[in-house]
Amino acid sequence: MPVIVLEAGAFTSPLFLVRTWEVLSGCTTFSLVASLKQSNNNSSDHHRHPDTLRIFCMSSWCFFFTLTLLIHALSVLQVHNLVPVSWKNLTVTAAVSGALMSLSAAAVFPCVVVADRQRVTPRLVAAIVASCLTFLAYASESYVLRAQASELRGYMGSMPGLLKVVPVWGGCTLLPLVVEQLCGPQAPAHDAQLLVYGVMYGVCFLMSLVTLVVILGDFAGRCFLPFDKLLVGFSLIGVLLYALPTVICFIKVLGHSLHPELLILEAVVSSLTLLAYTVDLALSIKLMCCRSSMCCL
Known part of the structure; x- marks a missing residue:
């Protein structure tokens, strides 16, 4: 013992x-x-x-x-x-x-x-x-x-590792904000739009969570696809899915829509998450290109 x-x-x-x-x-x-x-x-x-x-x-x-x-x-x-x-x-x-x-x-x-x-x-x-x-x-x-x-x-x-944490935080924060806006007594008429945004946030959250599990469990070598290409794909999907909701959030804030405090929080968190996805995408592409050039030598 x-x-x-x-x-x-x-x-x-x-x-x-x-x-x-x-x-x-x-x-x-x-x-x-x-x-x-x-x-x-x-x-x-x-x-x-x-x-x-x-x-x-x-x-x-x-x-x-x-x-x-x-x-x-x-x-x-x-x-x-x-x-x-x-x-x-x-x-x-x-x-x-x-x-x-x-x-x-x-x-x-x-x-x-x-x-x-x-x-x-x-x-x-x-x-x-x-x-x-x-x-x-x-x-x-x-x-x-x-x-x-x-x-x-x-x-x-490292910086690439910290950028993997931000999308998980963004999903954990944005999903309750969307649910709050959907379930509130002053819920807007376009509930379907909020629901679509919630699905987008959920998909990105699951991708980021899978990335963290793979890194923490040292499962990168067991992935069915090259892990660096998988990271590029996840980051690209995150940028595409977060771009529209982020723009719409700022438009609603400037338009003085309902739930102003919730919209401001959603706009700030979504913009930070979009920024993290964008920087992570650039770093992932750079890393993948560096590895490809080294393999060609």
Whole structure:
């Protein structure tokens, strides 16, 4: 039976401190928000929005709290080598994804508060502050991991790797926003258009998720197609599918359509995701051309 030796220096390292910060702030955030939801259910205020955005925020905080706690425990116990994934890629992916999703939740949560017409209380202010601190914690871990040597941070710590995380974040954020606009009592008449956009976002999200699974599981050599060509195809499809919804979102924002706060969030997230797909497409084509030229030599 292996003996686990805990080093004293591990408890003072920057990674240990920021991950502890993430666990504490994440737990504080969703605990405060859960208590707000319970108190709000007892009120007689009419809810203009369904619980889609609230579920999105709570799911983001709870998921990354659980994932960070697991990564934290495996790192402290030094048994992460038993995990059948690329550990250095997993930690970077979890940190960057946690930062992006925490940022989305911190931006969406005030929309939920405004929609619920909640009275400003110290607990509500504490929940908003805690959500911002959770984002700062994950952003700090991302910075610490990015500051490491390239062989320690893995592929996901490089620019091409980070660009693979942004579309997953975009899909996770945009799908709840589309559902919120479709299910709201002031839903627009062109529901079919929003539904088509939701399908586009969903397709791109699944492609990006498959890419992450292949990278984290080191399955690139087992793909039925060359992985670099597969990445070029996924990025091209992402650019094509995101281009139209992004333009339409900005037109709606300028036209002062319904759900202005949701449209602004959708426009910002979709434009950032489209930018990530575009840059990733250029880098993937450049990498594929470089490999082809080397094979011809």
